[in-house]
Amino acid sequence: MSNIAVADAAAPSAAAKPFLTRLGAGFVNRLVIIVPYLWLLFFFLIPFVIVFKISLSQTAIAMPPYTPVLDFSNGVSGFFARFRDLNFDNYIWLTQDALYFKAYITSLIIAAISTVLTLLVGYPIAYGMARAPATIRPTLLMLVILPFWTSFLIRVYAWIGILKPEGLLNQLLLSLHIINQPLVILNTYTAIFIGIVYSYLPFMVLPLYSSLEKMDYSLIEAAKDLGCPPTAAFWKITFPLSLPGVIAGCLLVFIPAVGEFVIPDLLGGSSTLMIGKTLWNEFFANRDWPVSSAVAVILLLLLTVPIMLFQQAQAKAQEQGK
Amino acid sequence: MKSLGSIRRDFAPWNDPNAKPYIQFDNVTKKFGDFTAVNNLSLTIFEREFFALLGASGCGKSTLLRMLAGFEEPTAGRILLDGQDLRGIPPYRRPVNMMFQSYALFPHMTVENNIAFGLKQEGMPKPDIEKRVAEMLKLVKLEQFAKRKPHQLSGGQRQRVALARSVAKRPKVLLLDEPLGALDKKLREETQFELMDLQQELGLTFVVVTHDQEEAMTMADRIAIMDKGEVMQVATPAEVYEAPASRFVAHFVGNVNMFEGKVAERSANTTRITGATGAQIVVDNAADTSKGADIVFAIRPEKIKVSSKKPADAVNALEGEVYDVAYLGDMTVYHIKLDDGQIVRASALNAARVTEDPLTWNDRAWVSFRPDAGVVLAR
Numbered sequence: 001m002s003n004i005a006v007a008d009a010a011a012p013s014a015a016a017k018p019f020l021t022r023l024g025a026g027f028v029n030r031l032v033i034i035v036p037y038l039w040l041l042f043f044f045l046i047p048f049v050i051v052f053k054i055s056l057s058q059t060a061i062a063m064p065p066y067t068p069v070l071d072f073s074n075g076v077s078g079f080f081a082r083f084r085d086l087n088f089d090n091y092i093w094l095t096q097d098a099l100y101f102k103a104y105i106t107s108l109i110i111a112a113i114s115t116v117l118t119l120l121v122g123y124p125i126a127y128g129m130a131r132a133p134a135t136i137r138p139t140l141l142m143l144v145i146l147p148f149w150t151s152f153l154i155r156v157y158a159w160i161g162i163l164k165p166e167g168l169l170n171q172l173l174l175s176l177h178i179i180n181q182p183l184v185i186l187n188t189y190t191a192i193f194i195g196i197v198y199s200y201l202p203f204m205v206l207p208l209y210s211s212l213e214k215m216d217y218s219l220i221e222a223a224k225d226l227g228c229p230p231t232a233a234f235w236k237i238t239f240p241l242s243l244p245g246v247i248a249g250c251l252l253v254f255i256p257a258v259g260e261f262v263i264p265d266l267l268g269g270s271s272t273l274m275i276g277k278t279l280w281n282e283f284f285a286n287r288d289w290p291v292s293s294a295v296a297v298i299l300l301l302l303l304t305v306p307i308m309l310f311q312q313a314q315a316k317a318q319e320q321g322k
Numbered sequence: 323m324k325s326l327g328s329i330r331r332d333f334a335p336w337n338d339p340n341a342k343p344y345i346q347f348d349n350v351t352k353k354f355g356d357f358t359a360v361n362n363l364s365l366t367i368f369e370r371e372f373f374a375l376l377g378a379s380g381c382g383k384s385t386l387l388r389m390l391a392g393f394e395e396p397t398a399g400r401i402l403l404d405g406q407d408l409r410g411i412p413p414y415r416r417p418v419n420m421m422f423q424s425y426a427l428f429p430h431m432t433v434e435n436n437i438a439f440g441l442k443q444e445g446m447p448k449p450d451i452e453k454r455v456a457e458m459l460k461l462v463k464l465e466q467f468a469k470r471k472p473h474q475l476s477g478g479q480r481q482r483v484a485l486a487r488s489v490a491k492r493p494k495v496l497l498l499d500e501p502l503g504a505l506d507k508k509l510r511e512e513t514q515f516e517l518m519d520l521q522q523e524l525g526l527t528f529v530v531v532t533h534d535q536e537e538a539m540t541m542a543d544r545i546a547i548m549d550k551g552e553v554m555q556v557a558t559p560a561e562v563y564e565a566p567a568s569r570f571v572a573h574f575v576g577n578v579n580m581f582e583g584k585v586a587e588r589s590a591n592t593t594r595i596t597g598a599t600g601a602q603i604v605v606d607n608a609a610d611t612s613k614g615a616d617i618v619f620a621i622r623p624e625k626i627k628v629s630s631k632k633p634a635d636a637v638n639a640l641e642g643e644v645y646d647v648a649y650l651g652d653m654t655v656y657h658i659k660l661d662d663g664q665i666v667r668a669s670a671l672n673a674a675r676v677t678e679d680p681l682t683w684n685d686r687a688w689v690s691f692r693p694d695a696g697v698v699l700a701r
Contacts, residue, residue: 216424216426218422218424218426219426219428219429221391221393221413221420221422221426222420222422222426222427222428223428223439224392224393224412224413224414225391225392225413225414225418225419225420225488226414226419226439226440226443226487226491227414227415227440227443227444227491228414228439228443229412229414232443236439237428240430241429241430
């Protein structure tokens with residue numbers, strides 16, 4: 001009799017458990033993971049599929065300016081019938097005109113040089129910040145982020161005023177009698193490098209700072225104690241330990257720099273050949289959506305495949321380290 | 323007092339006036355802004371000595387060590403190592419190595435590369451490095467962990483890697499900053515003895531910084547007790563314990579009972595002290611006391627005998643009541659409240675399994691001790 005009473009008392013409390021608890025913690029955990037996946041699906045995968053589809057289409061004087069347009073006006077079978085009109089002609093076209101190949105290569109080279117320059121400028125800044133007294137570090141961080149508070153476009157425009165032949169820089173150098181004739185910087189690759197280094201510096205400094213800041217300074221002392229002069233200690237201890245920050249910073253600069261359009265357009269002048277500018281021209285000047293989509297897809301593959309391979313290699317190396 | 327010398331019977335260079343000092347701090351002062359970390363300190367350490375700097379945090383002991391390693395320069399005074407003035411010599415050119423409190427193992431290097439680091443800096447030939455690393459790994463019993471990274475080791479293993487790395491270069495002096503601080507109690511006790519064996523085996527001079535008096539007592543040949551940037555006493559563990567130079571030292575090391583009083587009478591061999599509350603204590607003569615002087619009589623708990631009846635032959639016996647009893651297994655600690663109000667701590671070794679004179683709370687009790695059981699402190 002008493003056993004039954006106990007069972008009765010327990011039953012209602014089980015029913016009163018919250019809905020989510022009964023579903024199990026596993027479900028809640030999965031729900032949390034679903035959110036980023038949905039985000040990737042809607043804002044990366046689906047747009048990519050659309051762009052990819054357009055890259056397989058042909059230009060047309062129509063709205064939208066390509067054919068075929070996939071819709072269900074002819075039913076499901078009609079939808080699939082139009083797949084036959086898709087082909088890789090645009091990709092073949094990209095290989096036939098040397099312009100695209102040159103634009104890709106130039107973009108990769110410019111991005112690579114800019115990334116190295118940004119690293120060279122950013123590393124000392126990040127190092128100085130990380131070694132600064134803890135009380136002033138938030139201020140320094142703030143100063144790095146501060147330029148983001150004004151429009152990127154305006155800041156790039158401002159460089160025109162600085163770099164142009166009668167601009168601030170030339171006026172300063174002339175008045176100091178360092179040069180006799182104004183330097184031609186604007187509308188050259190130098191101006192593009194300056195623009196990219198300036199614009200992307202925070203993306204380099206912040207990951208570097210975060211990896212340098214958490215480094216235990218006693219490691220440097222230990223290296224010195226074991227007979228390592230300061231410069232050697234930097235290359236043997238500090239730099240290897242900041243590598244994750246270096247890699248993150250370089251990727252954050254390199255990837256957007258490859259597809260950069262505004263900086264080469266404003267500072268590089270008309271003769272610069274960069275893939276971002278080419279893409280813009282195809283899209284807006286030629287109204288050739290399929291070819292510009294193909295350019296975009298190739299650009300994406302060019303950027304993601306090496307990074308994926310790199311990450312895979314790193315994961316493998318980490319696995320072996322264990 | 324008979325002998326309060328070194329535990330290593332044949333090793334006492336500090337008593338030899340002709341012994342050459344190995345490390346010398348000459349009137350060293352170190353200031354950080356307004357704060358004086360080390361104040362006009364002089365200290366001598368001998369070759370092959372195991373020397374401990376003992377003190378509470380902020381007493382300047384770590385600063386002293388860091389000045390020896392070269393991470394800090396003295397504001398004033400000089401430090402000599404084997405006769406050479408260390409001023410201006412950067413840490414990477416000093417023949418000393420340090421074992422860091424945090425171990426400071428290089429996280430991106432394997433155990434063997436951590437140990438080999440200093441040897442590579444020296445430009446030692448590769449086969450010699452390999453030989454030395456293998457030797458070091460054997461010494462700290464980590465042969466099978468050579469290829470691991472520091473994060474794959476336990477705390478005790480990391481400590482041993484740090485130790486192996488710091489002795490790999492055979493430094494003239496090994497500096498150890500709280501070497502056992504991060505280990506649990508049992509491992510710490512084991513490692514204390516390992517460190518002592520290692521020091522004997524390698525014949526190095528060890529300077530260890532610690533806040534743990536037990537650690538210092540166990541390992542060191544001599545201990546410097548520090549407070550506010552000054553050395554309070556430098557002596558062997560036995561001297562520090564049995565003959566503390568001041569109230570501070572007596573309090574800092576171990577437990578102690580202090581009787582405040584005045585010197586009432588000095589005879590040929592003994593001094594009679596009148597306690598602040600009238601208790602009479604007879605002790606062996608202390609050198610620097612005179613009649614009427616304010617002194618403190620300090621006595622360790624284990625030198626006080628507790629009994630339920632007044633011992634017939636005792637020179638000093640004071641009556642009171644059992645205030646607290648703590649049974650610790652190996653010994654029992656009594657707190658006896660004397661009739662004048664002072665609480666005396668006494669500990670009795672539980673040598674037999676059953677005590678013949680059991681005492682419990684609120685029992686009347688006598689505390690007694692011999693005239694030579696404690697020390698008279700003028701300071």
